[in-house]
Amino acid sequence: MIAYRNLARTVHKAVTQPRYAYQAFQARFKSYLSYRRDDGVSAPPETVSLFLTFRCNLRCHMCGQWGETGAFKEMPGETLRSGLSLDEIKALVDDVASFSRHPTFTLFGGEPTIYRDWVEVVRYIKRKGLRCNMVTNGMLLAKAADDLVQMKMDEIILSLDGDEEVHDRTRGLQGTFKRMIEGLQAIHEAKRARHTSSPVITVNSTMCETNYRDLPGVLNGAEKLGAQIVTFHHLLFLSRETCQLHNQLYEQRFGKPCQDWFGFVRDSLPDIDVEFLIGQIETLKKMPSKMAIAFYPNFTPDEMRRYYSGDEFAPTSYKGRCLSLWMAAYVFPNGDVREYHSMDYALGNIRQAKFTDIWNNERYREYRKAVKVLKRFPVCSRGCTELYRYG
Numbered sequence: 001m002i003a004y005r006n007l008a009r010t011v012h013k014a015v016t017q018p019r020y021a022y023q024a025f026q027a028r029f030k031s032y033l034s035y036r037r038d039d040g041v042s043a044p045p046e047t048v049s050l051f052l053t054f055r056c057n058l059r060c061h062m063c064g065q066w067g068e069t070g071a072f073k074e075m076p077g078e079t080l081r082s083g084l085s086l087d088e089i090k091a092l093v094d095d096v097a098s099f100s101r102h103p104t105f106t107l108f109g110g111e112p113t114i115y116r117d118w119v120e121v122v123r124y125i126k127r128k129g130l131r132c133n134m135v136t137n138g139m140l141l142a143k144a145a146d147d148l149v150q151m152k153m154d155e156i157i158l159s160l161d162g163d164e165e166v167h168d169r170t171r172g173l174q175g176t177f178k179r180m181i182e183g184l185q186a187i188h189e190a191k192r193a194r195h196t197s198s199p200v201i202t203v204n205s206t207m208c209e210t211n212y213r214d215l216p217g218v219l220n221g222a223e224k225l226g227a228q229i230v231t232f233h234h235l236l237f238l239s240r241e242t243c244q245l246h247n248q249l250y251e252q253r254f255g256k257p258c259q260d261w262f263g264f265v266r267d268s269l270p271d272i273d274v275e276f277l278i279g280q281i282e283t284l285k286k287m288p289s290k291m292a293i294a295f296y297p298n299f300t301p302d303e304m305r306r307y308y309s310g311d312e313f314a315p316t317s318y319k320g321r322c323l324s325l326w327m328a329a330y331v332f333p334n335g336d337v338r339e340y341h342s343m344d345y346a347l348g349n350i351r352q353a354k355f356t357d358i359w360n361n362e363r364y365r366e367y368r369k370a371v372k373v374l375k376r377f378p379v380c381s382r383g384c385t386e387l388y389r390y391g
Helices: 004-016 018-035 086-097 118-127 142-150 164-171 176-194 212-224 240-254 259-264 274-286 301-307 362-374 386-390
Strands: 047-051 104-108 132-136 155-159 200-207 229-234 292-296 328-331 336-338 346-349
Touching: 047 086, 086 118, 104 118, 118 132, 118 142, 142 176, 155 176, 164 176, 164 212, 200 212, 212 229, 212 274, 240 259, 240 362, 274 292, 274 301, 346 362
Parallel strands: 047 104, 047 328, 104 132, 132 155, 155 200, 200 229, 229 292
Antiparallel strands: 328 336, 336 346
């Protein structure tokens, strides 16, 4: 329900966002009770992740969507341009709001702020009394700052790679750090003017080749952004052999391959000195900071050594079972409801049925039962953080 290794981060949310933490605990507890059943039926999800668009305005080298081997780079133009209309999204929000326990909406992409009506999407979600978060690169926040504060958007989750030089180099475009700073300054000014603490600013930073030797620099950048929370994420990467094995097993069981996972393929191991990385993490844990600092997954030193080596990796401090299917759902720009961000396997489509009907339809139930037996897929341990979020 709450992974023991994630307890510190959970406690911090309980202190800084008590109402949200209580609601999330309730949601996860009920979903966990559903997981213990054998019929594949689940209580309402804690989170609905809404992908507003496949498109992005950056080309971050480590990204599984648009990075060096990104899965979206070969996407047909028609698919790339697809997107739900504002009316279709409003209908989805109305439907999700009918759950007795209201899920959180998290806006994703690509880059969600590229979607023309993204501000109106936030406005409608908040009007319905639902929590709304957004994962963004922060490039297009400045113009919408006052609107987001006035609407009391709950949380903005920004991607940050380090100081200005490192961040721009990793993102593949000069000036990205300055534009993000401008957007956050506008938000903080609007918060002060309106005497509110919303939205909470969270920074996510992927530890990769370009920044792992200066993780304190990430903290400095996060302070400039006025972040309250900083989470360092371990790099996601897969071997081609792991993806091929996953596809063979997946196609045998579900009749469909999962090409999106190949966006995380690396033909060689990351060029990361693991002992140095472990030292950097230990240094950060001892540094005084007004911000909450977390590591995700929160691996032990031994797990990190194995994670970044060529050996087959399985976690030991986490249970290694996936509960995400009972906790969260992903809605894509074409209306597909998927079980994970990269499985490319639709369990229904909101253009053909209501989300509330899809959530426990026969296809979803059978999939949950299969995953409960399997516990995890070959790609999960190094390719999907959802494995570590709940289990």
